[in-house]
Structure formats: C-alpha cells, structure tokens
Amino acid sequence: MTEATGGATRRLIGGMFRRQRRGVALTAGFWSLHQLCEALVPVAIGLVVDQAVGTGSVTAMVWSLLGVFALFTALTMGWRTGLWFLSKAELEEAHLLRLRVVRRVVTGRGISTDRQTGELLSIATSDTQGAAELLELGSRVVSASIGLIVSTVVLLRIEWSLGIGLVVGIPVLVLALNALGPLVERHTSARQEALGQAAGTASDLLTGLRPLRGFGGVEEAARRYRLASRTSLRANVGAVKAGAAFVSVSTFTTGLLIAVVAALAGWFALRGRITIGELITIVGLAAFITDPVLNLADCVFRLATARASAARVAEVLEAPELAGSGDVAAVPGEVVLDDVHTTGLDGVSLTVRPGELLGVVTSEIAAADAVTELLAGARQPESGAVTLAGVPLTELDIASLRRVLLVEPHAVDLFGETLREALRTDDGPPDDAAMASAMAAASAGDLGGLDHALLDHGTNLSGGQRQRVAVARALLADRPVMVFRDPTTAVDAVTEHAIAEGISGHRAGRATVLVTTSAPLLDRCDRVVFVSEGRVAGTGRHRDLLAVPAYADVVLR
Template structure:
C-alpha cells in the first residue's frame, strides 16, 4: 500500500460522513461569502433609498444567512471530526493487528517506534480528511466570491480569478519542503520514543551496572536531535503561514484600491464598493485556509508514509492454508533441520509423548523454539506438524495445535484471573500443578501492567498455569522453573507430568526435576543432537550431561 492509496482509502471509507460534512462546510463558506454581497444590496436598496420594505427583507435575509452559516459549520465540523476520530481508531487497530501478527513483520522498527506510529502518526494521517474538507470549503468560498466580483465588474472579477490561483500556487511551492521536514521530525520523535521505552524497560539493569548517566546522555542527545527537527518543521510551517498572510494581504489591498478608484469614477455604486471591499477582505480567509490545508496535508502525507511502510511490510514467515493435521502422524517431526546454530537436527514427538531437550548453548534453544513455533525463516530441512509441512499450515491451525510458552511471561493490567484467560473447573488443580497454589486465593487481586507487583517466580508460574489451562495438543515450554526454588520445582515437575498425561509436551530445560519426568531426553551440543535417552541413564554415563544438569 502506497502513501497515496492509504490517504485515499481514509477518505473513501468515510465517504458518507465526508460528503455530507464537506457539503455543509462548503455551504457555510458560501453563505459567509454572501454576507458582504447582501450588505452591499442592503445599502443600495434600503439605506440609499430610505424604503422600509427592502430594509425589512434585507434584515430577514441577513438573519437567514447567519442561521444557515452557524448551523452548517457546527454540523459539518462535527461530522468531519467524527470521521477523523473513527479513522484514527481504525488505523491504530490495523497497526496493532500488524504488529501482533504471529507471522512477524519485517519493518525493523523497535517497539517504541511502532508505538509512535500507532499513536502520533495514526492521528496525523487521519487529518487528511480535515485537509480535504476545509480545502473544499475554502475553494467554494473563493468560487462564490469570484463569481460575485464578476457580476459587479468583469475586469475586477478576472483580476481576482487570476490572482487567487497564482497565490495558491505560491503557497503550495513550500509544501514539499514541509513534508520532508515533517517526515524527518516524525522519525526523530519515533526514535526518541523507542529509546525512552528501552531505557525505562532496562532501568534496573542500567542502575545495576552504573550506566544510568551514559543512558541519560544518550537520551539527551536524541532529544536534542528531535528538538532541532521539530524546529525546522515548525519554521517551515511558520514561513508558509507568513507567505500566505502577506500575499493575501497584498491581494486585498490591490482589490480594495482598484474598486475604490472605480467607485470614485462612478463605475460601481457605494453598495457594490462595500460588497467588493468586503469580498476582498473575506478572500484572505479562504486563501489562508488553503495554506493551512496544505500544511495539514503535508503532515498527513508524511505520517501516512510511515504507516504504509508498516502495513505493507511482508511477514517474516510464510504460512499456508491447510487447516487440519493427521492425528495418525507424529505431532511434531523435524528432519535434518538447519537454522542459525542448528545443524541437521532430527526430532520426532509422537502423540502423548513428553520429551525434554537439553541445550548446552542457549542459542540452540532459541533457534529450536523459532523453528517449532513457526517463526523461523530461511531454514533448511523439513518441519511437520501432524504430517503437514509447517509452512503449509494455516497460522490459526498452527496456533491451535502448538502452544509455545516462552521463558518471559507476558502479563497484562487487570486481575490474576483475567490473565489466565480461561475459566475451567480444573483451575485450582492446574494452579497447584504449576506451583501457583499460593495465588489461588488472590485470583481477583488487581494486577499492574506486566505484573510488576509479582515476583519473577510468581509471573513464571502464572504463565505456566495459563498454558496448562489452554490444554493444547502440543505444549512447548522453555525453562519453566528457573525462577522457583528446588522444592517448588519438584512440585511443578510432578504437577506438569500429571496434568499433561496423555498429551504431547516438549520441554527445553536443564532442570533435573523436570528432565527426570520426561519419557526421553534429547541433548543438543553445538547445534547437533549428540545423544538421547532417559535422564537417569544420561546422568550416570555422560560427564557433560552431569555437569550441565546436576547441581
């Protein structure tokens, strides 16, 4: 999706509100342009003649004009603002959906930059509807004013019709520069936001190694860069405002001077002079509005470009359309898989089997998790889930079959119960099996974002309980007991074996308590499967295994 397509789509999918809103705002501008004409007619037909009846009609006409003018603006602006807010919300949902896509995305942007795009850029992109609406309304005002001037005096009207387009073109000449500066500013804001997000997330670590001063200096430098970019963008916008105001003022002075000369020579009446001067003064407003619309459009275009880059980014991994797996085939099968540090790995999990994997190198565990979870790209070999190649399996079918519980647990603001996501009659049994029996009485306890009030062990056990409640056909766990003590670890191992009995489980761990409950243990060293067997047998015969596991 290109920048232009994104902007056009924003207007198109709110065309109902936009059409009515533009119509009402154009009506407002047309009636506002008609006010000085009506006053001119009022002077010639009522004031100059002293007749009462024309005076009454002129007063009624002015009252009607102002009633239409006021209500048209109020209703039209309300429709446009509502369209802008709905579009902003929809764009944020699209960005969130794209960022949370389990297939990943190739934008290369950090979480803070994506946050800036989902908030600031989405809001600014939706302002294209404001630019379109006020631009159309201003154009309507200029057309009505120009036609009125032509009816008063043709050369005068032609002069305005020539001068206004030249004026608009002069204002538009600064738009590309403003777009570039605005885009640079938005990128700088996103980078500073990303840096701030990273620093806040790693604040404890930074304090632990005494690097908070270096981090503050780095953020200060990024903030100064953002400030300079913002000042450039604001200066360009200010220059455009100044040029717009100056040129519209010169146009007003020229029209007023010529019309005054015509009035002195008797070419136009006093009422027509008032109408012309009023129109010339009024013209400055829509011309200025066109300049402002140009600024808004430039800002929207810059932000839309950043949005389009995210929405159009290809997924990291490809997925297919198969929606069913063969229950008679192995639930998970890796054949000569090579990916990152993995080299020709063979691994097969049958239905109901519990397998432990010990990786001497943590990089091997990360690579294996990426392959099993369908997040690996450009690997060699074959990966099958229920006999179906993993890249041919529909992403929803893959997630229904394989649940990957990472070492780091994601928790959300709410309560412990809402973070479990599943209400089940076996809730207490599963909580106990996950070593989280101490949290059963606190399920309705408020929970801060990321579960900051919980200890590392509590977060880990709550994540494990959530995975067990989901009861997937294949559960993949990565170090589920690193943040608990030895006693809890033993209880957790026994509970896991009980709850997952008859279901397929793959556990990447070095915990002897967990490995002792596995049907078999596969050992990876330097990305290669070096041995496999029962935990007890390996602990007796393999010195490297003993060193890695027994503690």
C-alpha cells in the same frame, strides 16, 4: 518515499475515502454551504447599504435584516452539521486503521519489520489518527474552493479587472505554497521517525528496567535515551521551524493580496466606477478570501503531516509476514525438525512424539532462540523442514495451528486488571476450578486469589510471580502440543522443583517441549536432546546425559 511505499500509501488513502465517502461528501456539502454563505455576507451587506440604508426604505431594511439572519443561520448550521459528519467519519476510520494495525502486528505469524515495539505503538495510536485527518483535508479543500469560486464570480460581476487579478493571483499563490509542501513533509517525516525511535527506546528500557538494575546498566540506558530524546527534539524543532516558515509566507502573501485589492477598490470608488455598497462588498470579499486561501495553505501543510502518518501506517499494513501462511487445517501429531539449518542450528533433527515430555538443552542462546521460533512458526529454516503431523508449518492455517501447538515464550506479558483476567485465553473464560488447578500446578496459589488486582502488565508482581502466572496461563490453554522456553529462570530452587512437578503432572499424556537448562525440569522429561554448536550432541535421559561433560557444564553451572 520509495515507489512501493508510495503505492501502498495511495491505496491506503483511496480505501479511506471509499469507506467514508458518505461522511466526506456530506461534510464537503455542508462546509461548502458554510463557505458560500460566508462569501455572500459581504454581498448582503453591500446590498443592504445600497438598497436599504441608501434609500431609507423601512420595508427594505426589514427584509434585509431577515435575509442577513437567515444567511447567518445557514452559515452556522452548515459548519456545525458538517463537523458532526466529519467527526464521525474520522473517529470510525481512525478506529478501523488502529484495529488493522494491531491485528497485523499481534495476529498471524507476525510481520517482518525493523521497527521497535514503541514505534509500532506510536503508529497504532498517533499515526492512525493523523492518517484519518486526510478526510478533513479533502472536505476543507472542496469547501475552500467553493468559497473562492463564488468570491471570484461576484468580483467579476462588480469589477472585471479585480476579478481577473484574483483569478490569476490566487492559483499562483496556492501553487507557490504547494511547492513548500515537500520541505514540510520531509521535516515532518523526520520528526515522526525520531519520535518513534525515542518512544521505542523508552518502551524497551522500561520493559527491561529490572535486569538493567541487576547488572548496573541503568546509567548506560539513560545515556542512550538522552541521545534518542535529543535527536527527537532536534527533529521536532526542525519541523516546527518549517511549519512556522510556511505559515509566515502564506500569511504575508495573503495579507499583501488583500491590501492590493482594497487599495484598487478604493481608487475605483473615488473615480465613481463602483458604488459605496460595491466598495464594501469588494473589501469584505477581499478580507473573506483570507479564510479559504489560508485554509488551502493549511491543508497543504497538514497534508504533509497526514501523508507521512499514512505512509507509516501503510508500511505496517503492507509488511510481509515472518513466514508463509497456508490454509491447511492443523491436526495433532508428531512435530518434526528434519535436518534444519538456520542461524544457531546446523542440521538438527528431532521428533516430538504425542504424549512425550521432551527436553531440549542448548549450549548457545542462538540455538534455543532458533528452536523456539521454528516451533512457533515465526522463523523459516534456510533448509530442512519443520512439520506437524507430516505437514510443514508454513502450509498450515495459523489460527488452527495455534489451537494445536502453542509456544509460551520466556518474556512474560500479562493483560488485565486481575489474575482472573490475566489467565483468560481465546477459548473463553475458564471455570474457577480449572484456574485453581493450573495455578497450583504453576506453584502460583499464594498470589492472593483470582481477584488479586494487577497493575499495568502485572508490575506489582515480581519477575518470578509473573513467570508463574504465565505458566499457569499456558497450562490453562491446554493445547495438544505445548512448548515452554525457560519457564523457571526467575524462581527459587524450591519453587522450581514444584513447577517441574506441576508441569509434568498437568501435561501427562500430551506432548510438551521444555527448551531449558533447568535440571529439575529436565529430570522429569521422558527424553532430552542436547544441542551443542548447532548439532545434536546427545539424546537420552537427563541423568544419563550428565555423564557427557559438555552437557553437565550447561545444566549444572
């Protein structure tokens, strides 16, 4: 763990405890009451033996029974009440962390990270829950420490030599167990990384299953997943072995400590140094000490897991944005790429005028990616500028930018249980007439109506049907500037012509950019910019540019 990552993790953990300080304090208090009562049970039994059983007093016996009943009532209620406060705090904190991670990933300009989508999903679900478990560990450490302190004080009052032995032996035992923590944390972190990689690989393969089948890549995809899965299995086995070794060592050493204390107490009783009741108290306390010591040992083990989860969550929350985010409100106007240099583009300049339907054709996929990402604000040019109404995109407030300029990517993701829900935007639910108009423009009126049920991510729709729904959703958003990236690659020729007509009619009078090689779409553009080998190689109407051999090769192949 680097120093920067460690600092981010400490800030995350500190913030958790500050936000949930009331719940953690109440949990620690009630669990400390539980441990105090647990430690007093052997003391109470010893007193009952000496003061009631030994004397034969009926009155003492009655009071002893009432006292033991009250002790066990407080013991039980202390644990249950503390668990209630802890569960509430953990659920709230895990939910808050989950929201923060999801908000960090899906809002704004996005984050700069090497993690796959499946890994980010794993962090947003299991790691946020794992990090929230630190709240429990803090309360358990406090309550276990209270139990140990009370036990030690009682033992010192009964027999100072045993008390001193425990005062020295227990810290040595806990410190020795704590030394194993980094080993467990390394194995746990490796396991979580491997699990995240496997989840990411599975997510990506499932997302691309249809094209994988198309070009016969299923076997290779399965081989890669098997490799990731086996790596995850080995890491998981290593983490389990480390945890098992830790538990074995802690159990053995604790058992050895109890055996020594019990043997010494028995010897003292035989010599008359302690009473029978005190012997019962000492043996009971020695057995009770197993609970707080193993509690502390388990906290050390789980601390490694929880810290590894917290580190992964902190990494996402502290990840830099893909591009700068300013506070200038965006307003409609010309979108300009001014002498832009980046991967795929070598000094490209183009202007999207208000009300214009502009086509952008590229001979390389890298150039199309660059244009799309630059207009989305997801990439900063190495040199040059991308501006909206004369203001660089990096200086614009991201929320207002999305209300003016929206990019509909090539990849389609649908959310919701029906088409009606999938078409909703952040502007609120549109009326049925607007949805029907957008669906008609996207040639999607044959999908069974707005209440047509959707499976997860619209998997019961074909690729072309999902693409048409995505076009309809973008048209419903109705931003002053819209950018479409290859919106018709999965539909047939007849549908492609219908969508081209629908987009040009629905977007009339508003700026629209079509990054595509589709001839029907380009034929309806007011102007087409052809980018070849990273430079603008031609500008004009689609039919005029067909005279350029390089352009014709791209759009007619």
